[in-house]
Amino acid sequence: MRFALALIGVVFIAACAEDVRVVTAPAETAYGCHSKAHAGQDFTVCTYDITNDIRLFHSDPAGQPYLQFETLAREMDEQGKNLVFAMNGGMYHEDRRPVGFYRDTSGDQASVNTNDGPGNFHLKPNGVFWLTPTIAGVTESQAYLASNPNPTYATQSGPMLVIDGALHPDFNPDGTSRKRRNGVGVSDDGKTIRFAISDTAVTFHEFATLFRDVLNTPNALFLDGQVSRIYAPEISRNEFGVDMGPIVGVVE
Numbered sequence: 001m002r003f004a005l006a007l008i009g010v011v012f013i014a015a016c017a018e019d020v021r022v023v024t025a026p027a028e029t030a031y032g033c034h035s036k037a038h039a040g041q042d043f044t045v046c047t048y049d050i051t052n053d054i055r056l057f058h059s060d061p062a063g064q065p066y067l068q069f070e071t072l073a074r075e076m077d078e079q080g081k082n083l084v085f086a087m088n089g090g091m092y093h094e095d096r097r098p099v100g101f102y103r104d105t106s107g108d109q110a111s112v113n114t115n116d117g118p119g120n121f122h123l124k125p126n127g128v129f130w131l132t133p134t135i136a137g138v139t140e141s142q143a144y145l146a147s148n149p150n151p152t153y154a155t156q157s158g159p160m161l162v163i164d165g166a167l168h169p170d171f172n173p174d175g176t177s178r179k180r181r182n183g184v185g186v187s188d189d190g191k192t193i194r195f196a197i198s199d200t201a202v203t204f205h206e207f208a209t210l211f212r213d214v215l216n217t218p219n220a221l222f223l224d225g226q227v228s229r230i231y232a233p234e235i236s237r238n239e240f241g242v243d244m245g246p247i248v249g250v251v252e
Contacts, residue, residue: 015086020213029185033085035231036212037219039206042199044230045215046085046250050191053180053251055171056089056104056153058096065096067093067243069231076251085250086231087182087195090129090155091121092245101142101152102246104159114141114155120222123170125219126158129248135190156244161185161220171205181207182228185217195248196231223248 043140048054057072059065066072072081091099099121116122128144130137130151137149140160159168161183178201185194194215196240198207205221211220229239231249 008154033230033235033237036193036196036210036214037107038210039202041202041206042153043202043210044197044199044232044235046087046195046232047252048085048193048195048229050193054056054131054136054153055195055249056131056155057086057247057249058098058102058104058109058245059106065245066247067241068240069229069238069247070240071246072249073231081180082252083231083249084234084252085195087197087223088228088244088246089246089248090223091155092231096243096245098155098246100126100158101154102128102156103130103154105149105152110156112141112145114128114145120225123159125160125163125168126156127160127163127219128154128156128219129184129186129223130154131193136186136193137190138184138186138217138221150224155223157223158219159204159222161204161222162212162217163219165212165218167205167208167212171203172209175203175205178203179225180228181222182230183207183211183220185211185215185220187216188218197228 019249031047036043036045057066069086076083098109102109125140126139131153132151179199180198182197194217211217227242229241230237
């Protein structure tokens, strides 16, 4: 199994505990991709509104996985569209099938996975990033099953980075595991989607606090590490690497 962006202002600490939410000024809401600095690390954050054409992609009409950004961008171009942003969109097996629940316009590839197991996907709580034409969300997997939002697009991954304003309980501020990581968070009203990727190797705690304290997304989901990369022509980023499974993208 393959397991499979600043705000500078005055910050008031609500309490001394490390994982208590920090109160900040509103996060920057400029759309597109921008560099952000947080916790001594560099990140790229790409922000879009629910009115943007945000999609999940996995396979072409013949059922062949796209695998690389260039393949997807070429197909969009053939359709008279422009891929303006993309990022790997969730964890996948060796054959590039999604590990957890995945839905796009071709239908569902798997059901919501609540099983126990090894690796980051099963570092519970995990969750689902989902999109409808009018609202987006990041929802813990069991809560997703209970709420059944019936989205147009969805991808399940794990762990959750931020759950209702709190960090994942297993994230340690003194953690030493550092990897390049990418994820997604959604504003409280479900209208603004913020994708982030670290430009250096970071800990889970550093990455999660970016979403909670800088991007102000009360719920955020880890999409992947190590294989994480980004396609963003507006900032001259088109990263190549191992073949991917799910891809999240914005189309014009």
